Amino acid sequence: MINKAIINLANERPIYHSEADLQFALGYEIAKLYPKGKIRFEKPIDGQYIDITYSENNLSIIGLEIKYKTSKLDYTFCNELFKLKEHAAIDLGRFDVISDISRLESFVAKNNISKGYMLFITNCSGYWTNEQYRGFQKAQDFEFRLINNSTLSGKLNWQQGAKETTYGKKRIDGISLRNFYTINWEDFSIVNTNKNNIFKYL
Numbered sequence: 063m064i065n066k067a068i069i070n071l072a073n074e075r076p077i078y079h080s081e082a083d084l085q086f087a088l089g090y091e092i093a094k095l096y097p098k099g100k101i102r103f104e105k106p107i108d109g110q111y112i113d114i115t116y117s118e119n120n121l122s123i124i125g126l127e128i129k130y131k132t133s134k135l136d137y138t139f140c141n142e143l144f145k146l147k148e149h150a151a152i153d154l155g156r157f158d159v160i161s162d163i164s165r166l167e168s169f170v171a172k173n174n175i176s177k178g179y180m181l182f183i184t185n186c187s188g189y190w191t192n193e194q195y196r197g198f199q200k201a202q203d204f205e206f207r208l209i210n211n212s213t214l215s216g217k218l219n220w221q222q223g224a225k226e227t228t229y230g231k232k233r234i235d236g237i238s239l240r241n242f243y244t245i246n247w248e249d250f251s252i253v254n255t256n257k258n259n260i261f262k263y264l
Contacts, residue, residue, distance in 0.1 A: 063116075064126065064179045067091045068250070068263060076251030076261065077137055077144050081130040084183060088128065089114050107174045110165065115175070122176035125169055127162035129182040131155045131189070133258040146258075152188045153203035154229070159264070160206055160214060160237050167240045182208075182264040183250055190247045190262055202229075206237075208245050208264065215242040 070091050071084075078084040089101045092114070099118040104111045107125070114126040132146040149155065159182050166178030182189075189208050205218040219236035226234040250261040 063092065063096065063124070064181065067095060068181065070095070072251050075139065076253050077135075077139055077146070078130060078183075079144055079146075081128060084130045085113055085128045088126070088181070092116055107169055108172060112165075112169065112175075123174070125166055125175040125178045127166060127178070127180045129155070129159050129162065129180070129184075131182070131184045131186055133184075133186040135185060135253075135255065135258045137253050137255055137259075139253070146185070149186065152186065153201075153206070154233070155186075156189065156203055156206040156208055157229075157233055157237070159208065160218065160239070161233075163214070163243065164237050164239055171240070180264075183261060184263075185258045185261045187258075187260070190264075208247075210245055210247050212245050213242055214245065215239055 067088060071087055074091075075087070078087065085103065089103060093099070093101045096116070096118075099116050102115045104113065105115045112125045113128045115123050116126070117123045131149045131152075134148040135144070135146040137144045137146075159180065163180045166175070166180060169175045170178055190210060202221045202224050204221055217236060217238050220229060220234070224234065245264065247262045247264055250263045252261070253259045
């Protein structure tokens with residue numbers, strides 16, 4: 063379901079203003095592809111909110127979590143100007159992507175949803191390359207790296223010496239995953255600029 067929707071999104075528009083812009087565009091695309099179902103945004107589940115849910119006849123609910131992190135980019139597409147902000151703190155961004163996977167696992171385990179998808183789109187190459195780890199393989203966020211073909215599983219922690227004042231009370235204890243996930247980055251789009259012009263999705 064989601065792969066077809068992502069391909070259609072990329073063909074329709076190679077760039078999005080914000081996470082909310084992407085979220086609504088994806089929900090609308092799923093609704094077009096599968097008109098028999100029902101789309102909800104920010105549905106409360108078990109005291110938390112899930113970005114998008116899709117259900118047919120209330121028999122099963124598919125949950126989707128969306129992340130859209132950007133590097134600075136100004137680009138005009140179809141006479142519309144897109145001014146993307148620089149989202150710093152890649153270490154926190156990595157953590158939050160994996161945290162959404164853990165949340166979806168929890169929803170499935172409690173039968174709140176039948177299946178979950180996490181979609182992450184970014185034009186920040188630091189997420190899919192290993193360049194920032196050269197020379198110091200044990201960076202604080204080493205276990206949360208999202209390098210292609212690596213695997214996420216089990217308990218993931220910050221490296222020794224990580225401080226709550228740096229990463230926050232909700233992040234400092236790390237993340238536990240029930241399943242195994244192999245990182246597989248795919249091309250989303252390329253825009254006609256010289257810098258930060260490649261978008262990939264996970």
